[in-house]
Amino acid sequence: MGYNAPRMGNLKKKVLLFLLAGVALGLTRSYKKQLWILKQVPKEWKKGNRQALQRAINSLYTSHLLSEKHHRDGTTTLILSENGKRKALQFNIDKMEIKKPTRWDGKWRIVMFDIPEKLRRLRDSLRLHFREIGLIELQKSVFVYPYPCRKEIEFILEFYNARRYVRFVLAEKIDNELHLKNKFNFKQH
Known part of the structure; x- marks a missing residue:
């Protein structure tokens, strides 16, 4: 510095x-x-x-x-x-935390990124922070979370100046939803 x-x-x-x-x-x-x-x-x-x-x-x-x-x-x-x-x-x-609502709205928040190899440290830092706030890696460079988290994701992207590499998707269904619900400790109905 x-x-x-x-x-x-x-x-x-x-x-x-x-x-x-x-x-x-x-x-x-x-x-x-x-x-x-x-x-x-x-x-x-x-x-x-x-x-x-x-x-x-x-x-x-x-x-x-x-x-x-x-x-x-x-x-x-x-x-x-x-x-x-x-x-x-x-x-x-x-000290960032995502506040969980009392009820799940049935939607999945998917965060995807494509960061060049020359920026590997940035990619690793994003992965680390996404995991720390509770997101689960669905695939390499694709994370999922069941609750609203856009503000927190935007904050992380602002911090790392990584907005152009990341996409945010709101989805109603994921084919391995039962597995994800177990990972996020959803109670079975």
């Missing part, structure tokens, strides 16, 4: 994820205005130490995970740099 990545404490992770969600921390040269802005952060952060938050922001900035956007009114907005976006996505992807 070209820089030493900082040790990532919970506060730094929260700042990155907060910014990833589209909220920018605006900072000005005025101490009064900085305090006002810091008062606007979520309630869960208010429990913490404001100096710790400021140190976390400074550390993220010096680590090139945040960048500045200067405005005409003299304010500066901190935004995620490309490296920061990638790091924030990494935190989200590591």
Whole structure:
């Protein structure tokens, strides 16, 4: 990456994820205005130490995970740099889970990909993440899941920049459905 990545404490992770969600921390040269802005952060952060938050922001900035956007009114907005976006996505992807509805809608979600051999590491990473969130490999580079998972798949594809290699299919029937139902621990009627 070209820089030493900082040790990532919970506060730094929260700042990155907060910014990833589209909220920018605006900072000005005025101490009064900085305090006002810091008062606007979520309630869960208010429990913490404001100096710790400021140190976390400074550390993220010096680590090139945040960048500045200067405005005409003299304010500066901190935004995620490309490296920061990638790091924030990494935190989200590591704890991703697909919520299962109480009832199955009878449809299968099929994720297929065709990734060139020169991108084998990408292919292996996708396989690993698809398995980690519960998808089952139907065939080589074809995964299946019984519950809605498109948002999670799109998130993984965004993280790996792999959208162009992947297709998502919604199917009502698969010929080995009984085997898949057993794999997904469906109760027999």
